[in-house]
Amino acid sequence: MKTELPTPTFATVGVVGAGQLARMMGEASAAAAVRVSVLASSTDDCAVAACAQAIIGSARDVNALRALAQSVDVVTFDHELVDLEVLELLERDGVVLRPSPSSLRYGVDKAFQRRALAAAGIPVPRFVTVGSGDGSVVDKFLDELDGPPVVKSARGGYDGRGVAFPRARDEARSLVAAWSRDGEVVVEERLNLRGEVAQIVARSVYGDVAFYPTVATAQRDGTCVEVRSPSGVTAANETQVHELTRRLAELIKPVGVMAVEYFVTESGVTVNEVALRPHNSGHWTIEGTSASQFVQHLRAVSGQRLGEITLNAEFAVMVNVLGGDSAGSLDDARAVPGVFVHDYGKAWRPGRKLGHVTALGDEPDGPHVRAWTSARAYGTSTREA
Ligand code: ADP
Numbered sequence: 032m033k034t035e036l037p038t039p040t041f042a043t044v045g046v047v048g049a050g051q052l053a054r055m056m057g058e059a060s061a062a063a064a065v066r067v068s069v070l071a072s073s074t075d076d077c078a079v080a081a082c083a084q085a086i087i088g089s090a091r092d093v094n095a096l097r098a099l100a101q102s103v104d105v106v107t108f109d110h111e112l113v114d115l116e117v118l119e120l121l122e123r124d125g126v127v128l129r130p131s132p133s134s135l136r137y138g139v140d141k142a143f144q145r146r147a148l149a150a151a152g153i154p155v156p157r158f159v160t161v162g163s164g165d166g167s168v169v170d171k172f173l174d175e176l177d178g179p180p181v182v183k184s185a186r187g188g189y190d191g192r193g194v195a196f197p198r199a200r201d202e203a204r205s206l207v208a209a210w211s212r213d214g215e216v217v218v219e220e221r222l223n224l225r226g227e228v229a230q231i232v233a234r235s236v237y238g239d240v241a242f243y244p245t246v247a248t249a250q251r252d253g254t255c256v257e258v259r260s261p262s263g264v265t266a267a268n269e270t271q272v273h274e275l276t277r278r279l280a281e282l283i284k285p286v287g288v289m290a291v292e293y294f295v296t297e298s299g300v301t302v303n304e305v306a307l308r309p310h311n312s313g314h315w316t317i318e319g320t321s322a323s324q325f326v327q328h329l330r331a332v333s334g335q336r337l338g339e340i341t342l343n344a345e346f347a348v349m350v351n352v353l354g355g356d357s358a359g360s361l362d363d364a365r366a367v368p369g370v371f372v373h374d375y376g377k378a379w380r381p382g383r384k385l386g387h388v389t390a391l392g393d394e395p396d397g398p399h400v401r402a403w404t405s406a407r408a409y410g411t412s413t414r415e416a
Contacts, residue, residue, distance in 0.1 A: 041064060041065055041066050042065050042066070042104040042105065042333040042334065043065065043066040043067070043068055043083070043102070043103040043104050044056070044060075044065050044066070044067050044068070044103060044104070044105055044106075044107055044329055044332055044333055045067075045068045045069070045070065045099040045100065045102065045103030045104075045105065045106045045107070046067060046068070046069045046070065046078070046082070046106075046107055046108065046109050047070045047090045047096065047099065047106060047107070047108045047109065047110075047113060048069070048070065048071075048078075048090055048108060048109035048110040048112075049069040049070065049071035049072070049076035049077065049078035049079055049082070049085065049109065050076065050077060050078060050109050050110060050375075051077055051078070051375040051377075051384065052078075052109040052110070052308060052309050052325075053067070053069050053076075053078035053081075053082065053109040054077050054078035054080075054081045054082075054375060054376070055081075055309065055314070055317070055325045055373075056078075056082075056107075056109070056309070056325050056328065056329060057069070057078055057081030057082035057083075058081050058325070059317075059323060059325035059326045059329060060082075060083075060329060062323075062326045063325075063326045063329035063330050063333070063335070064330075064335070065329050065330075065333045066083045066084075067081075067082045067083060067329070068082060068083055068084040068085065068086065068099065068102060068103050069082045069084075069085050069086070069109075070085075070086050070087075070088055070090060070095055070096065070098075070099045071085045071086070071087055071088075072087070072088075072089065072090075073087065074087065075378075077375045077376045077377050078109070080376060084102065086098050086099050086102070090110070090112060090113050091112075091113065091114045091117060093117050093120065093121070096117065096118075096121055096126075097121070097126075100121060100126040104127070104333065105127045105128075105129050105332050105333060105334075106121075106126060106127065106128050106129070107128075107129055107130070107287060107308075107328070107332045108130075108135065108307070108308050109308060109309075110308070111135070111138045111139045111306070111307070111308075112187060113135070113139060115132050115135065115136055115139055115140075118132040118135065119132045129236070129286040129287055129331070129332040130285045130286050130287050130289075130307045131286070134283050134284055134285045134286070134289075134307055135307050137283050137305050137307065138289075138304075138305055138306050138307040138308070139186060140185050140186055140215075141183055141184075141185045141186070141188070141217050141304065142160040142185035142215040142216075142217050143185070144304065144305065145158045145160060145217055145219070146160060147282075148279075148282075148302055151278070151282050153275060153278060153279065153282075153302055154275075154299070154300070154301045154302060155219075155301060155302050156181075156219040156220045156222055156294070156301055157175075157176070157219060157220045158217055158218065158219035158220070159172040159217075159218050159219075160185070160215050160216070160217055160218075161207055161211055161215065161216045161217075161218060162211060162215055162216075163211045163212055164211075165211070166204065166207075166208065169203070169204060169207050169218055170204070172218055173200055173203060173204075173218075176220055178220070178221055179196065179197060179198055179203070179221050180197065180203055180218050180219060180220060180221060181194065181195070181196055181218075181219050181220075181221045182194070182195045182196075182197060182203060182206045182207055182210065182216060182217070182218055183195075183216065183217040183218075183219070184210045184213070184214065184215075184216055184217075185214055185215040185216060185217055186214050186215075187214075192253075193210075194253055196221065203218070222294050222296050222301065223296060223297070224294050224295065224296060225295045225296060225297065226247060226264065226295045227247070227248045227249075227250065227292065227293065227294060227295065227303070228245050228246060228247050228248065228262045228264055228268075228272060228292075228293045228295055228300075229245070229246055229248050229258075229290055229291060229292045229293065229310065229312035229313075230242065230243065230244075230245045230246070230272055230273070230276045230290070230291050230293070231243040231288055231289070231290045231291075231309075231310060231312065231313045231316070231324050232276050232277075232279075232280050232285075232288065232289055232291070233287070233288045233289075233324070233327035233328065233330075233331055233337050234280055234284070234285050234286060234287070234288075234289065234331060235286065235330070235331045235334075235335070235336060235337050236286050236331070236334050237336070238284075239336070239337060240277070240280050240337075241322075241327060241337045241338070241339070241340050242273065242276065242277075242340070243313060243316060243320065243324065243340060244260055244261055244262070244342070245261070245262040245264065245269055245272045245273070246258050246259060246260045246261070246262050246312050246313075246315070247259045247260075247262040247263055247264070248292070248312050249416030251413050251414065251416070254351070254353065255311050255312065255351060256350065256351050256353070256411075256413045256416050257348065257349065257350050257351070257402075257415075257416040258311070258312050258314070258315055258347075258348070258349040259346075259347070259348050259349075259395070259399075260315055260319060260346065260347040260348075261345075261346070264295060267299075268295055268299065268300050271299055271300045272291075272293055272300055275291070275293070275300065275302065276291050279291055279302070279305060283305065283307070285307050286331055286332055287307065287308065287328045287331045287332045288308065288309050288310070288313070288324050288327055288328040288331070289305055289306065289307050289308075290305065290306045290308075290309075290310030290312055290313060291304075291305050292304050292305075292306075292312070308328070309324045309325055309328050310324070311351065311387075314349050314373070314387050314389065315347040315348070315349040315389045316340075317371070317373075317389065318343065318347075318371045318389050318391060319342065319343055319344060319347035319389065319391055320340050320341065320342055320343060321338065321339065321340060321341040321342075321343065322337070322338035322339065322340055326338065327340075343391060344391035344392060344393065345392070345393050345394075346391065346392050346393065346394060346395045346398055347389060347390070347391050347398060348389070348390050348395070348398040348399045348401075348402045349387055349388070349389045349402065350387060350388050350402040350403055350405075350406040350411070351384055351386075351387050351406075351411070351413075352364075352384070352385045352386040352387060352388065352406050352409045352410065352411045353382055353383065353384055353385070353411050353412050353413055354379050354380050354381045354382055354383040354385050354410065354411075354412060355381065355410045355411060355412035356381060356412065357410065358379040358410050359407070359408055359409045359410020359411070360408060360409070360410070361374055361409060363408035363409070364388065364405045364406070364408040364409035365405075366408070367401055367404050367405040367408065368401070369390055369391075369392075369397075369398075369401050370388050370389070370390045370401050370402060370405040371388065371389045371390070372386065372388050372405060372409070373386050373387050373388070373389075374386040379410070381412060382412065385409070385410075386409065387406075388402045388405045388406045388409065389402065390402040390405075403415050
């Protein structure tokens with residue numbers, strides 16, 4: 032007897048970009064009941080092996096984006112190196128983009144983000160945004176600061192690239208002059224940080240939201256090296272973070288997941304930046320929760336309801352593996368008991384994010400030791416946080 036199989040009703044999600052975030056979306060696709068296609072810059076991009084289909088082309092090329100859009104139900108993103116004007120054009124043509132270009136703008140353009148958040152009364156570091164030839168604005172702002180500034184290019188930076196910490200005024204001035212030739216620059220006060228934390232929120236097309244716990248992030252040279260859940264911040268800071276994340280979700284109205292990075296200072300919590308996509312601070316949710324950030328993102332962008340988030344363990348530690356001077360051993364990394372090793376399938380290169388390791392436990396020290404032991408065996412270049 033021949034059995035008729037039901038027609039599959041899976042939505043296909045097209046991801047612009049094919050790095051590790053798209054790869055982990057591909058890995059989460061079965062749990063989210065979707066298919067994932069990627070727009071990759073080359074067949075070597077690390078997500079290609081984990082996804083149903085790949086289209087080769089640039090994330091800024093309207094024709095490549097149209098080709099992706101034509102073969103999928105909804106388009107989402109694994110990075111912010113996109114051209115918002117091109118995306119707006121596609122949106123006007125009826126392409127379903129989640130998040131929308133108006134939400135995405137907060138993650139793409141740091142100058143827009145600082146201005147919009149300040150206008151909404153959300154705490155951000157004191158700042159000015161500077162266009163080409165606005166030298167006097169910088170001088171006036173530097174006069175008002177007690178200490179040295181931080182200089183950030185508004186677009187195109189990631190993992191600390193496009194962020195500088197000039198010590199002297201002349202250095203700050205010439206950096207701003209050079210960078211502002213390519214677009215707006217943000218000059219802001221350099222805060223005395225007690226720590227950095229992040230929170231991820233998922234939001235569906237129906238407007239319902241699901242919050243992940245606040246986590247602590249540790250950075251080296253502008254790149255995150257370790258994430259810890261729970262964050263260990265004071266109850267007052269925790270409340271402030273939750274309230275700010277909720278307000279940001281209302282303001283930005285993302286569909287999918289949004290990560291908010293916060294600075295913790297003596298006087299409370301300040302927003303550093305938002306990312307309109309799954310985020311490094313949420314990789315631990317793959318094993319650490321009932322519904323990972325990747326599953327929630329795919330559910331949300333494909334129009335499904337969000338899943339409940341429950342914790343699989345009280346403590347989680349995630350360590351990034353950044354390529355060291357020589358490649359380590361994936362087998363040795365996996366041989367450490369009680370760790371989850373994620374290899375992104377990238378060629379080894381010093382400083383490159385090659386993978387991550389997560390460990391869970393009912394106290395914090397064991398997961399910390401296991402995750403770092405495994406990451407060191409894997410060949411990470413960073414010192415323990
Ligand atoms: P990216 O977008 O490349 O991640 P960020 O703007 O998050 O860059 O900056 C990278 C890191 O630099 C932050 O995680 C933080 O450690 C440090 N940093 C950035 N801005 C400030 C600031 N205003 N005061 C103090 N430290 C900062």
